[in-house]
Amino acid sequence: MTDATASLTTADGKPLKAALAASQARAKRKALMLVAPLFLFVVITFVIPIGQMLFQSIYNPTFSDAAPALDEWFGANPQGTVPDEAAFAALAADLKLMREERTAGAAGTRINYDVAGTRSLFTAAARRADDLAPPYREAILALNEDWGDPMIWRAMRSASSAFTPDFYLAALDMTRDEAGKIVQVEERQRVYKKLFGRTLMLSGLITVLCMLLAFPIAHLLATLPLAKSNILMILVLLPFWTSLLVRSTAWIVLLQQQGVINSALVALGIIDDQGRIAMIYNQAGTIIAMTHILLPFMVLPLYSVMRTIPPSYVRAARSLGASSWTAFRRVYLPQTLPGIAAGALLVFILAVGYYITPALVGGADGQLISNLIAFHMQKSLNWSLAAALAGLLLGGILLLYWLYDRLVGIDKMKLG
């Protein structure tokens, strides 16, 4: 008997093994070609820009580029060295360079992030840099004696390396003291940790509220006859299809002090005109509007899971003597867990990054961390700090996601 596999050939005489490999490779190439556009799209529009943005949180060369001589002096002299004549000579040389290259403003802004009120020190000194002559120490201190402040030299030292953890420190309400030791910022300036905490707390609360509201709706949708449940489904989806801004503004109309609800309560005599309730431009407004906006993200996964649960299970439990509460708790609820898990994750992650709704209805105490990221992107233009805050937020979410995977299991999640 000959070796069967070796002698097997296709109709045109090629060995079967080779022919199979060739056709599989072709299929693989085709599959790759189909995926390539999406892959490229994701890389170009998502991975690269976000990577670049996050890179800014640890890399800020504005000062190190503008001040090469100081960089050299800091390299040669360890932390704690009192700035000598050579240091001031390096500063003078860099100020002249800043004047030529018009970088004094940018360099000063970078130091100003660390030590407030120093930006004008740089722009003013650079403007007069050409008049500086040795001895530089006296000349520069004569311009402004603040140049002798050890805090400024400490800030220049940490800014003179382009790679820096400074922005992550700032994002955690920390800074360095004169000796370079990491310390907390003054109490009146601590804002970021408080807002990170509030963001997580509010997002958790909104997730729980969504869950409580969505569960009965989804159950109703899943158990009603199809004709009725379709109409209900449209009621769920209609707001989902409406613009976010329209929905946020609609809540303003409803909830504001001269708004529909307050006016109705006054007309009914439940509250008097002076006692109108503040339901918007505060934390309550943020919670109400965001719960409403995120509700469909909880209803839809729950609904799709509940549809697949046969009603006979609960009936069987009841017929075996379980009370309705026990049947719900021990039989129905555990089967909906994949839907709850998916909905909770979706709502929580969306809530943590929410920006426009708290900006519109949040007032003073309904602001989330994303509003401060937007502030640093758009107003203060301190993109490195914005990137550090965003990086911390992203890291926090990934950590929670990992915990969630360990506790609930991502594979148990069911989106539909």
Add this chain to the structure above:
Amino acid sequence: MNNLKKTMILTTALVATGFAVSAQEVNVVSWGGAYSASQVEAYNKPFTEMTGIKVNMIDADNPASPLKAQVEAGNVTGDVFDPEVSDAMRLCDEAALVAIYPDDLPSRPNGTPAIDDFVDGALRDCAVANIVWGTVIAYDTTKFPNGLPTTAADFFDLEKFPGKRGLPKNPKRTLYLALIADGVPAAEIYEKLGSAEGVEQAFAKLDTIKNDVVWWEAGAQPPQLLADGEVSMTTVYNGRIFDAMVSEGKPFDVIWDGQYMDLDMFAIPKGSPNPEAAMEYLKFATDTQRLADQAKYISYGPARKSSAALVGLYKDGKTEMGPHMPTAPNNMTNAVLDDPEFWADHDVELSEQFNAWLAG
């Protein structure tokens, strides 16, 4: 009439150079709303009429943000931007803007060079002012039957003048008002704000109304808050509230005490797509007649002294614009001038404290 003729000759000369480079388009990024509308009427339409260069008006919440973003990304699409003076100076220091020389700007019709014609602080290395605007207190006259508020201190008096207050959600236009209301003279504001005690004092004063403040962010919000009855008094950009009072006939009035005066600038970013047309536009828009024309459409003061005399009636044909100008002498008795140097140094620090105070 003679002035007009000279202006015509001047602008025709500008047109000629404009045509020589054959630029056909210029993108102007401005603040939107009634403000952009006034620029379209006073600058863009006559500019297109005279030069044939199309002007595209683009709205931004704060034109300095797209300016910085475009320059950093190396993809500049706007030609002329309308930033605030502090942003213009910062961007100039960061080498993002084209230098503008006062000698290049059109002189007065009677020959006075531009440098002597603009108000103080209007000509900067990379930017030239177009208008002077004020942040003022406005109130709903129907809410106070027992006497109207007249001073900044009244803004903080919740007992005599009940109702919510509207304030912008930033330190720049809130802290000074608290100090003015606390009796600090306008001239000493920056000295106070530069010290920890002064900032403390401002926040302490703000604490007295903190629970009754509705915070606004965009310039269009405060007139709406007043109209909705959501607040009884608010600070507001004077042009916006003029629009609500005169064009829409709302029962609002303005307190000029403690107004915060600010300049708006025109600046050209480096690497703009139509630099020659942008410069022509900038020169055209900041000449005496054009600046005076803008006052016909919005109540912002022209940045040229020579324009003041040409300011006449509002576009409705009956409202005298003079008393509504932030630059009118009666309106300037207790005015705080914007200090871009101070804010470049302290904006970050005070913003952090302000945000911490808000969140607390």
